[in-house]
Amino acid sequence: MMYDYFSSIVTGITAKLEQDPQGIHARKRYALAVATLGRRLYSGDARIAWCGVTAPFDLLNSMGVTSCFVEFVGAMLASTETAELFMQGAEDAGYAADSCAYHRAVTGAMLKSAMPVPDFIIGTSSPCTAGLAVMENMAKQYNRDLFVVNVPQSESPDAVRFLARQIEEMAGFVGDHTGQALSRNRLGEALELTNEATVLIKEIYGLAKQKPSPVDSRFLNNFGVVITLFMGTREGVDICRGFRDELRHRVATNAMDASQERIRLMWVQNRIQFPFPLESMLAEYGAKIVVDELNDVTWEPMDPDNPFESIARRILSIPFSRNADARVTHLQTLAREYQIDGAINPCHWGCRQGTGLRGIISNGLKEIGVPVLNLEIDCVDSRNLAEGQIHTRFEAFTEMIQG
Amino acid sequence: MYFLGIDIGSLSCDAVLIDEAKNVVSSSVVPTGVRNLEAIARVTKDVLEQSGISEGDIAAIISTGYGRTRVENRDGAVTEITCHAKGIQEVIPGTRVLIDIGGQDSKAIHIGENGNVLDFAMNDKCAAGTGRFLEAMARALEVDILDLGDLDRGAESDLVLSSMCTVFAESEVVSLIANGTEQREIARGMNRAIASRTFSLVKRVAREIDGLTISMSGGVALNSGVVRALRESLKTDTIHIPEKPDTIGALGAALIARERKA
Ligand code: SF4
Numbered sequence: 252m253m254y255d256y257f258s259s260i261v262t263g264i265t266a267k268l269e270q271d272p273q274g275i276h277a278r279k280r281y282a283l284a285v286a287t288l289g290r291r292l293y294s295g296d297a298r299i300a301w302c303g304v305t306a307p308f309d310l311l312n313s314m315g316v317t318s319c320f321v322e323f324v325g326a327m328l329a330s331t332e333t334a335e336l337f338m339q340g341a342e343d344a345g346y347a348a349d350s351c352a353y354h355r356a357v358t359g360a361m362l363k364s365a366m367p368v369p370d371f372i373i374g375t376s377s378p379c380t381a382g383l384a385v386m387e388n389m390a391k392q393y394n395r396d397l398f399v400v401n402v403p404q405s406e407s408p409d410a411v412r413f414l415a416r417q418i419e420e421m422a423g424f425v426g427d428h429t430g431q432a433l434s435r436n437r438l439g440e441a442l443e444l445t446n447e448a449t450v451l452i453k454e455i456y457g458l459a460k461q462k463p464s465p466v467d468s469r470f471l472n473n474f475g476v477v478i479t480l481f482m483g484t485r486e487g488v489d490i491c492r493g494f495r496d497e498l499r500h501r502v503a504t505n506a507m508d509a510s511q512e513r514i515r516l517m518w519v520q521n522r523i524q525f526p527f528p529l530e531s532m533l534a535e536y537g538a539k540i541v542v543d544e545l546n547d548v549t550w551e552p553m554d555p556d557n558p559f560e561s562i563a564r565r566i567l568s569i570p571f572s573r574n575a576d577a578r579v580t581h582l583q584t585l586a587r588e589y590q591i592d593g594a595i596n597p598c599h600w601g602c603r604q605g606t607g608l609r610g611i612i613s614n615g616l617k618e619i620g621v622p623v624l625n626l627e628i629d630c631v632d633s634r635n636l637a638e639g640q641i642h643t644r645f646e647a648f649t650e651m652i653q654g
Numbered sequence: 655m656y657f658l659g660i661d662i663g664s665l666s667c668d669a670v671l672i673d674e675a676k677n678v679v680s681s682s683v684v685p686t687g688v689r690n691l692e693a694i695a696r697v698t699k700d701v702l703e704q705s706g707i708s709e710g711d712i713a714a715i716i717s718t719g720y721g722r723t724r725v726e727n728r729d730g731a732v733t734e735i736t737c738h739a740k741g742i743q744e745v746i747p748g749t750r751v752l753i754d755i756g757g758q759d760s761k762a763i764h765i766g767e768n769g770n771v772l773d774f775a776m777n778d779k780c781a782a783g784t785g786r787f788l789e790a791m792a793r794a795l796e797v798d799i800l801d802l803g804d805l806d807r808g809a810e811s812d813l814v815l816s817s818m819c820t821v822f823a824e825s826e827v828v829s830l831i832a833n834g835t836e837q838r839e840i841a842r843g844m845n846r847a848i849a850s851r852t853f854s855l856v857k858r859v860a861r862e863i864d865g866l867t868i869s870m871s872g873g874v875a876l877n878s879g880v881v882r883a884l885r886e887s888l889k890t891d892t893i894h895i896p897e898k899p900d901t902i903g904a905l906g907a908a909l910i911a912r913e914r915k916a
Contacts, residue, residue: 640776
């Protein structure tokens with residue numbers, strides 16, 4: 252079923268792109284790459300690994316493994332409005348209905364055999380240990396080996412060494428399961444491609460910061476998280492170039508609609524993944540999202556001569572890998588750089604990062620004069636969301652900002 | 655010239671008509687019922703009849719509340735957050751924290767020195783601690799909802815209803831009655847439960863409330879037991895209650911209509 256679904260998307264987008272082969276169409280090309288990855292995961296003939304969000308996908312790509320974080324499946328099921336069926340299945344099997352719905356959806360899909368069986372599993376303790384529990388269940392369910400990357404909450408030299416050693420061990424684990432040892436040359440090439448893509452990503456974010464911003468609320472939706480899956484590949488570089496070119500084009504042709512930007516917003520953590528008229532609702536009030544918390548480059552370029560340490564430093568630089576202060580400081584920096592007027596925190600149900608830090612994040616942003624709207628919604632489970640309530644909160648928030 | 659504000663809430667539909675000098679000329683509160691268009695027509699007719707003015711004399715109409723987009727002849731729709739903040743400033747100037755507990759939502763609004771909204775928080779997941787909750791409790795206690803306010807007089811225990819889920823709280827009340835717990839102690843426990851929930855809403859918008867003028871609007875402000883429990887939990891001697899707390903949203907809407915026409 253999922254294979255057919257992804258295949259039909261690939262066919263549909265390819266046909267559309269063929270009508271205008273010279274066009275940039277950044278988001279369409281990105282959607283095509285995502286659907287192609289989805290199709291490969293469900294094809295049954297790729298070597299696949301289910302992973303945690305902060306796994307080093309460039310390293311895995313260099314080893315010929317089709318890898319993906321499990322939350323991607325949760326988001327994808329939500330976007331196709333099929334998540335409820337799987338979440339219900341997980342709840343019926345005894346999973347708490349107020350646990351993170353990304354994981355509930357994935358667990359339900361696993362129980363209903365709607366997840367491709369992996370060759371092996373790589374769990375990461377960042378951004379949340381709830382994800383690790385899913386990985387453990389998955390390892391049991393599929394009788395597959397699990398490698399856990401424990402991410403320390405610090406950037407100290409010891410923490411870097413500790414994590415770098417684990418990454419190296421992980422590469423050994425992958426080699427043992429694929430029968431192909433890591434090639435330092437191929438890894439070096441992959442990291443060069445990561446660096447090439449990262450330069451483009453930085454330019455994308457730099458352009459998004461402009462006032463008025465050439466992005467609309469949807470343009471970079473989920474971008475920062477999903478693009479990590481394509482790191483270390485030429486395809487990843489091409490996707491980033493497409494986004495960069497489209498933004499350059501918008502700036503050059505003055506295509507930014509300043510009237511849609513009376514209020515510049517930051518979205519905290521993940522977006523709502525099921526079909527929901529977020530962007531049009533915001534547009535009604537002249538508001539748009541110019542930055543997402545997850546869209547940032549917090550690391551230095553990768554050093555191909557020192558790959559494990561570089562990867563470790565990258566993982567540790569991600570604010571979600573560290574403590575609450577790191578996240579607040581990062582959000583404050585983004586708020587200033589993007590000159591935002593307010594922030595929206597969905598406070599995703601059951602999420603330690605989302606609901607657990609609600610007050611700390613609000614206070615941190617209020618300290619620098621940025622008002623925060625805490626929604627307390629479920630970004631994956633549409634059964635837990637009342638559109639009218641959200642409408643009122645957006646409207647009241649924009650009225651408040653405009654005084 | 656007159657200005658009309660209509661607040662269509664889940665339980666009641668309120669209208670306030672003011673003149674150019676901001677005097678309240680007439681007001682009306684009716685149950686919203688299932689057909690809110692009928693309720694809107696009724697309050698509009700009421701305020702016109704009471705004041706003796708004709709519809710043509712109304713210069714602007716602003717609607718608010720969850721049904722604000724249902725008012726067909728409106729000149730604008732504004733959220734209840736902005737309207738309540740505006741309305742309370744008119745009747746209790748200097749209010750910095752407004753607690754509004756209505757039919758099925760409760761909110762805390764932090765208001766700046768110049769009357770602007772600084773922050774707000776609303777109950778999110780259920781109707782616990784709102785008018786609907788009180789209705790269910792009155793049913794469980796077998797008293798009229800209007801008599802709930804004084805029911806806790808003389809109660810002294812530290813009982814707090816453990817559950818704030820309306821359905822579970824109702825069955826908790828039934829068990830307490832069966833155990834012989836006095837009605838006034840149960841009523842106090844219920845008020846303290848509402849107060850503790852409201853307290854966290856207030857703290858979410860204003861960390862320091864010492865010295866700030868706190869006011870309350872919405873139908874639940876008429877329940878003296880809840881107000882007493884709130885005073886205790888907020889550690890304040892005074893919570894200001896306007897004369898007609900259930901029409902503050904509509905008053906704010908009328909004031910905004912007047913401003914927009916100026
Ligand atoms: S939303 Fe929160 S709980 Fe869910 S996967 Fe992300 S960090 Fe973990």
